[in-house]
Amino acid sequence: MPSTFALGDVLFSLFTFVILLLLLRRFAWGPIVEQMRKRENHISNEIETAENHRQEAEKYLEEQRVEMEKAREEAQSIIETSRKTAQEQSKEIIRESHEEANRMKDNALADITREREQAVEALRAQVGQLSVLIATKIIEKELDEEEQEKLIQEYVQESGGRL
Amino acid sequence: MNIQHESPYIYDLFGIPGFHINLSNVMMLTIAAVIVFIIGVVSARTLSMRPTGMQNVFEMIIEFVRNMIGSTMDWKTGERFFGLGITIFLFILVANMLGIPFMLINHETHVLWWKSPTADPVVTMTLAVMVIVLSHFYGIKIRGVKEYGKNYFRPKKFLFPINILEEFTNTLTLGARLFGNLYAKEILLTLLATVGTTFPIGTALGIIPMVAWQGYSIFIGFIQAFIFLVLTMVYISHKVETEH
Numbered sequence: 001m002p003s004t005f006a007l008g009d010v011l012f013s014l015f016t017f018v019i020l021l022l023l024l025r026r027f028a029w030g031p032i033v034e035q036m037r038k039r040e041n042h043i044s045n046e047i048e049t050a051e052n053h054r055q056e057a058e059k060y061l062e063e064q065r066v067e068m069e070k071a072r073e074e075a076q077s078i079i080e081t082s083r084k085t086a087q088e089q090s091k092e093i094i095r096e097s098h099e100e101a102n103r104m105k106d107n108a109l110a111d112i113t114r115e116r117e118q119a120v121e122a123l124r125a126q127v128g129q130l131s132v133l134i135a136t137k138i139i140e141k142e143l144d145e146e147e148q149e150k151l152i153q154e155y156v157q158e159s160g161g162r163l
Numbered sequence: 164m165n166i167q168h169e170s171p172y173i174y175d176l177f178g179i180p181g182f183h184i185n186l187s188n189v190m191m192l193t194i195a196a197v198i199v200f201i202i203g204v205v206s207a208r209t210l211s212m213r214p215t216g217m218q219n220v221f222e223m224i225i226e227f228v229r230n231m232i233g234s235t236m237d238w239k240t241g242e243r244f245f246g247l248g249i250t251i252f253l254f255i256l257v258a259n260m261l262g263i264p265f266m267l268i269n270h271e272t273h274v275l276w277w278k279s280p281t282a283d284p285v286v287t288m289t290l291a292v293m294v295i296v297l298s299h300f301y302g303i304k305i306r307g308v309k310e311y312g313k314n315y316f317r318p319k320k321f322l323f324p325i326n327i328l329e330e331f332t333n334t335l336t337l338g339a340r341l342f343g344n345l346y347a348k349e350i351l352l353t354l355l356a357t358v359g360t361t362f363p364i365g366t367a368l369g370i371i372p373m374v375a376w377q378g379y380s381i382f383i384g385f386i387q388a389f390i391f392l393v394l395t396m397v398y399i400s401h402k403v404e405t406e407h
Contacts, residue, residue, distance in 0.1 A: 017254065017290070024249065024253075
């Protein structure tokens with residue numbers, strides 16, 4: 001134990017301590033604490049940003065899901081519509097072809113009827129000519145009037161019955 | 164075997180009577196302060212968002228001191244004592260460690276040059292008184308003279324003498340504890356070193372306790388710096404905190 005009380009030591013200790021405190025504040029813990037604060041802010045900012053991004057992503061996901069749902073419904077309705085249209089079209093086509101067929105049949109029937117009438121007409125004309133021919137031949141044979149009449153009726157009936 | 168060393172005093176510095184100074188203390192305090200300063204500057208030299216090496220170490224110390232202050236008082240009040248706390252802790256820690264590896268003694272005059280400055284009662288008492296004075300100063304500054312004065316009559320009025328006495332015992336124990344531990348460390352180290360160097364067989368005998376005691380001295384150095392920091396903050400918080 002030193003027996004001398006050294007006032008110089010007291011002053012020098014205080015002086016050293018105060019100088020060290022100021023120097024450390026200026027050069028050591030001051031900048032480091034500042035850095036730590038910056039890092040804290042940075043981290044909290046990053047966390048906030050990440051949180052925001054996550055929320056945004058969730059929002060987008062939800063939107064996408066809704067969009068998907070909508071698209072699916074749309075596709076469904078398009079398919080439905082096209083199916084309906086196709087059915088209607090096929091019905092239409094069938095109906096039209098029925099009509100066409102009927103029309104063709106009618107035409108054919110009409111043609112046949114007309115042809116037959118024409119044929120009957122032609123036959124009638126021929127029958128007339130034949131009658132004239134027959135009459136001529138009978139006249140050439142110089143038959144009497146009663147027999148002539150009888151013959152004509154016979155021929156006429158014969159030809160008429162055949163028709 | 165003479166372990167009674169002299170100190171390199173200069174008496175009546177600048178011709179002022181009674182103004183003595185211990186040059187050993189001056190040197191060792193300066194070295195301790197310079198080392199602390201270098202550690203601080205090296206730690207703060209390359210600051211980055213992702214701390215590496217010394218920055219990490221220093222940030223750990225900062226966090227440690229912060230927690231220390233935070234455990235004794237509200238951080239809003241305690242923030243201003245952060246610089247004081249970290250300086251006290253690092254300064255005393257380094258000062259404690261300085262005396263461990265070796266001692267420089269002038270053998271002609273038995274003058275002791277290299278030692279822990281905290282093994283000197285004047286230095287430790289100076290620090291202790293400084294802390295107590297600061298605690299009073301901030302007690303008045305933060306809470307006002309009235310509240311500060313009332314503090315002496317808490318929790319009961321008749322405890323006033325004990326509260327007054329406590330201020331002195333706090334100062335004395337704060338300084339004396341540090342001094343006592345470090346002085347004992349120095350004494351025993353000197354003793355072991357003397358044993359180890361005086362006669363050949365002593366080297367063999369002395370080396371094992373020497374290593375052990377050096378290890379223990381590191382422990383003491385840490386503990387005492389820690390205790391000084393904690394008590395500083397406790398004493399200050401007693402003065403500045405309204406409720407405790």
